[in-house]
Amino acid sequence: MKKETEILVPLMTEVCDEGNICVEGLNVYYGDRQALKDINITLPAKKITAIIGPSGCGKTTLLKCFNRLIDSIDGTKVTGKVMLNGEDIFDPHADVIKIRKKMGLLSQRPYPLPMSIYDNVAYGPRIHGIRKKSELNQIVEYYLREASLWDEVMDRLNTPASGLSIGQQQRLCLARGLAVKPEIILGDEPTSALDPISSAHIEKKFVEFKNKYTIVMVTHILRQAIRIADYIIFMYLGEIIEHGPAHQVLDNPKDKRTSDYIKGIIS
Amino acid sequence: MNINKVEEGIFKVLMKTSTLLVLVSLFLIIYSILQKGLPSLSWAMITQTPKGGFFLGKGGGILNAIVGSLYLAGGSTILGLFISLPVALYLNVYRTKTSQFADFTRLCLDVLWGIPSIVYGAFGFAIMLLIGLKASLLAGIITLTLMVIPIMVRAMDEVIMTVPKGLIDASYSLGATKIETSIKVVSKQVLPGILTAVLISFGRSIGDAASVLFTSGFTDRIPTSLMQPAANLPLAIFFQLSTPIPEVQDRAYASALVLTVIILLISILSRIATKKFTKHKSLV
């Protein structure tokens, strides 16, 4: 079944080039339950790929595999490979810190660290050894500008980050993630807790960043996928059912489950 | 980078050592009591009351203290349950209307839980004087009851709180009254919780000395009425240990062993009760 769809639908990309995330035969088990079943997919570099599907289909699990946050969930077992720049992320000798540094994460709700706005952005760089105040100042300003937050917070950098609005917090989290110079941005329904204006802000940023970063986002908002995604992956019950260029998957789904989901029959 | 790994490594070792130390302290305590108490433990110790000159090393046992402790702990647990169960139910079944009130009650109970038992003892003593009661089984039971009320209410409360709200609503919608709901639905769900509360409170009151020090008195005989004084195990241990005679001190260790065994049994029983409860919870 799956093999068939792969032949019918043009692959997003065939080769595991530099920068692409290539998933090969990935299985994830939570105890006895299999959360991901034989995932084979290549996510193209410098594009926005949206992962859609009903809740519980494994979208977030797949995302968590990329930066190995899956490690911190008790009782999981992972088999298969996720290749990035010729290295397997799940190689037992892989440096998890280095992998995570390459991937900025935006979670469903913003989680500012319990410290000031400045320290939130400086958190990553400091951990990776940058100590010089002038350098940190530059980094903080640069990435707060990148996240379009600088103008709103420049005069209160030393106040607790928890004092910001939810929308501002999410942009702060974006700046915090960017400050360690990732190649990839992972978004786990990054706008689901935000008001429409803040959501638009984040979407705009994603589109702007497309040339600099590979963006992978999980979303349950189909319209959002239509608006910003280049490629779409549809998952159902732990499997990839269909994937390809956004308009093709959305306008012309090959699989009945995909079309049912798009029509709102499965949710 | 490397320094970080070294630091994390050092702290991991420290963390494991600390955990081990906490556990070892428990085993050390039990081991010491076993090692010191086992040699002087005899059948006579637990089946006889003290003979004349018991505290000078003459014959007899600590049956008076064992029975006294069981009376005190049993009495206060039963009395405590009669007061605590309605409070715990009230806090939960009527919680929608007065949740702020329920929260305040919980806060007070938590604070009461933390009050040292010697303060309960002093307060119990003050009440005794006020109502003209002598140091007796009854006075001891009353004091211990005051002490276990917060423990029992909160223990049951924690369990009842986990009863899904939907279940209560479902019962309402079938036309059950609040009282019926309390009794039928909640009680059935929380029976193991009540059992746990009873066991915790029993364990707590059988091991407590400071609160009954002023109130229950101490005697070599087994009390036959609520108005008679009653001995208890912790004080028996304490008094035996306070004598300068080695054989009597040895008996103190044996008595400590008896108390420890009772406490461990209660611990194990309440583990089983909790286990049973969590099994139910996963089914819901």
Place this chain on the structure above:
Amino acid sequence: MKGLTYFSIALLFLILIGLIYKSVPILKETSFGNLFFSTEWQPLKMKFGLLPFIISTLYVTIVAVVISVPLCLLTAIYLSEYADKRVIAFVNPLIDILAGIPSVIFGIWGIIEVVPLVRDYIAPAFGTTSSGYTILTGGIVLSIMIFPIIIHVLLEVFETIPEDLKNASLSVGATKWQTVKLVILRKAAPGVISAIVLGLSRAFGETLAVLMVVGNVIMIPISPLDPGYPITALIANNYGEMMSIPLYDSALMLASLILFVIVLVFNFISRRILKNIERKIA
């Protein structure tokens, strides 16, 4: 149901009122300074200086907390962040058992193990001699008694920290330890303080275990290897004669009142903080 609920709240105030009522005579007869700043305790001469007892209680409590807190913090961090489920399933029941052990057993254990340890090893190591019945001995015994409560509260506090907050730190390349140190402990700070205060107030009010091992000598202890005489021991040791000497009972009730008020305030504050943490999460 309602009546009993009100009664359980009222209990708190009844105890307070009862103890105040009983303390009034001594407060009327003796000056504040003579009670709290005097070291003279001679009930027959109507001298009730509580200072040595207050200092002893504080001293023993502080020693207990200083020993206990680092161990409990490390243990709780290990259990909540590092240990796998099987370790937790093994350790938690044992900590519960430790919590259930009566204080007289701790006292006995203190006499069997800790007193000789202090007398034969610790005191000589510091170049002094000691009977082994000291503030330090009481502190060690108490520190173990308060393990369960501190660890228990700490575990509950750490549990309220959202997984996603930890992930936020991990995802910029922080190690687990950096996350613990820089994020979790900072976020948990109010809860950690509450846990410590709850442990502290437990130690503060503990009676029998301390009484059995601190020596009960009326003096102001300077070194941890000096004996002491905590408030709880004072109350417990003198209940027998308190009715036969005028004002004695009132002095002991005042001592109980001091214990009660301090523990009440500590508990109230830390429970409030913990409630707030819970509420924020929910």
